[in-house]
Amino acid sequence: xxxxxxxxxxxxxxxxxxxxxxxxxxxxxxxxxxxxxxxxxxxxxxxxxxxxxxxxxxxxxxxxxxxxxxxxxxxxxxxxxxxxxxxxxxxxxxxxxxxxxxxxxxxxxxxxxxxxxxxxxxxxxxxxxxxxxxxxxxxxxxxxxxxxxxxxxxxxxxxxxxxxxxxxxxxxxxxxxxxxxxxxxxxxxxxxxxxxxxxxxxxxxxxxxxxxxxxxxxxxxxxxxxxxxxxxxxxxxxxxxxxxxxxxxxxxxxxxxxxxxxxxxxxxxxxxxxxxxxxxxxxxxxxxxxxxxxxxxxxxxxxxxxxxxxxxxxxxxx
Numbered sequence: 001x002x003x004x005x006x007x008x009x010x011x012x013x014x015x016x017x018x019x020x021x022x023x024x025x026x027x028x029x030x031x032x033x034x035x036x037x038x039x040x041x042x043x044x045x046x047x048x049x050x051x052x053x054x055x056x057x058x059x060x061x062x063x064x065x066x067x068x069x070x071x072x073x074x075x076x077x078x079x080x081x082x083x084x085x086x087x088x089x090x091x092x093x094x095x096x097x098x099x100x101x102x103x104x105x106x107x108x109x110x111x112x113x114x115x116x117x118x119x120x121x122x123x124x125x126x127x128x129x130x131x132x133x134x135x136x137x138x139x140x141x142x143x144x145x146x147x148x149x150x151x152x153x154x155x156x157x158x159x160x161x162x163x164x165x166x167x168x169x170x171x172x173x174x175x176x177x178x179x180x181x182x183x184x185x186x187x188x189x190x191x192x193x194x195x196x197x198x199x200x201x202x203x204x205x206x207x208x209x210x211x212x213x214x215x216x217x218x219x220x221x222x223x224x225x226x227x228x229x230x231x232x233x234x235x236x237x238x239x240x241x242x243x244x245x246x247x248x249x250x251x252x253x254x255x256x257x258x259x260x261x262x263x264x265x266x267x268x269x270x271x272x273x274x275x276x277x278x279x280x281x282x283x284x285x286x287x288x289x290x291x292x293x294x295x296x297x298x299x300x301x302x303x304x305x306x307x308x309x310x311x312x313x314x315x316x317x318x
Contacts, residue, residue, distance in 0.1 A: 002104055002274070006266045009099035013079045014088040018127040020049025023099060027053060030106045039152060046143035048078070048126035050152040055105040057281050060118035061157065067117035070280045071158030071240070072273050074098025074122070075149075075165040075230050077140030078129020081256045091129075091140035091255040093166035093247040093266060098123040100270040105277070117281025122153040131256045136171055139229070140255040146221040146230065150237035160241050160280060160287045162273050165231035167246030168253035168260070172212055172228070176262070178269045179209040181244035183288045184218050184235040187303030188296060195285040196243060196276065203272045211246055219306050229255075236307045241287035245269055 012023050020038035027034045035054040040047055059065030074094040081089055088096075102121045108114070124144075132141035142149070154161070173179055180200055183190040192210055200208040213232060216225040220236045227233075231244035247265040279285035 001267070002100060002270045003263060003267050005100040005103040006096065006263060006270055008103055009096045010088065010261065012099060013092055013095055013125065013127070016082055016127050018079055018125055020051045020125045023051055023125060027102060027106055030103070031110050034106055041144050041148060041152070043143035043145070043148070045130045045141065046126065046128060048124045048129070048143050050124045051122065052155070053102045053121040055102070055109055055115070055119045055121070057117040057119070058114045059116050060281070062118050067281045068159045068283070069118040069120060069157050070277045071155060071161040072098055072101055072119065072121045072277070073153050073161055073163045073234050075163050075233065076123070077132070077142040077230070077255065078126040080127040080129065081131050081140060082128040084131065085256055085258050087258040088261055089140060089255060090166045090168055090253050090257045090260045093261060093269070094164045095123045095125065096261065096266055097164045097247070097269045097273065100266065101273045104270070104274060115278055115281045118157070119277045120155050120158055122155065124149065124153070134169065136169065136252055139169070146233055150234060154234045154237045158238065158240050161234050161238065161243070162245050162276060163231050163234045163242055164245045164269055164273065165229055166255060167211065167229050167231055168249040169255050170228055171252060173246065173248045174250050175209050175248050176250045177204065177206070177209065177248060177265055178272065179211040179246045179248050181211055181213050181232060181246070183241045183243050184232055185241040185288060185293065186239055187218065187306035188293070189213060189215070189218065190288050190293065193243065193287050195279070196287070199275050199279065199285065200272060203275055204268055209248070211244070211248070213244070215306065220309055223310055243287060245272060
């Protein structure tokens with residue numbers, strides 16, 4: 001049960017003075033030797049603090065071992081939309097889950113419950129982000145562009161990524177709780193991981209929910225195409241397999257809505273990320289079938305062009 005960490009994470013982000021350094025200080029309070037970096041980036045519409053935490057595994061790469069490294073990316077535009085909206089917004093879910101997972105992993109590490117592989121957690125902290133128009137519900141905007149977010153949150157050491165994002169402003173999921181996406185790798189939408197379905201089933205005690213994605217969703221922002229949201233944007237910046245972890249709702253909830261951060265959904269998402277981290281590092285959880293992926297490449301070639309901005313001009317119809 002990780003409600004304690006979820007509540008602590010929420011309290012850290014739910015105020016006008018929320019900052020990366022205050023979150024880093026909380027990690028250092030638990031473990032003074034924790035590896036954490038904070039970088040403030042100024043954009044045209046304000047600033048945000050990028051936070052990156054590395055929790056070493058007993059056989060992790062950071063220790064010279066061979067256990068794989070999992071990335072947990074808390075994806076969001078902003079924690080709040082002040083002064084337009086007061087309080088944490090729906091969009092804050094990704095950051096809350098990432099921070100809560102980090103709090104638990106650091107606490108486990110200090111007590112001797114050390115995972116096999118390293119876990120790298122990244123998110124950003126902005127209590128006063130702008131909003132952006134989107135259908136069927138308005139998005140939270142961000143002080144910085146998606147390319148900057150990916151550059152600072154997607155680490156080349158991550159060998160698989162769970163990208164956590166509030167995904168409630170749509171008409172296609174209609175479920176209170178959490179859901180995962182199919183695996184995305186280098187422009188391909190792959191088979192849904194049986195291991196992740198198994199872990200999701202065990203964690204929730206329910207039939208696993210998988211949310212639909214399209215080719216548009218795995219292309220970079222800024223190309224004029226419709227995107228469900230930013231949950232799979234990390235897949236545009238890495239060769240590692242990426243799976244979206246969505247906090248979801250039965251009804252449409254705008255990303256800028258306040259009073260809507262569900263403790264149950266947040267706790268389930270945090271617990272799911274933690275259980276995947278345990279299994280991925282010790283090799284009992286795979287995000288995709290590597291042999292089948294090579295077969296796909298042999299048959300159909302690379303789809304990495306979907307990770308780019310695309311053609312500079314429209315392709316003529318034939």
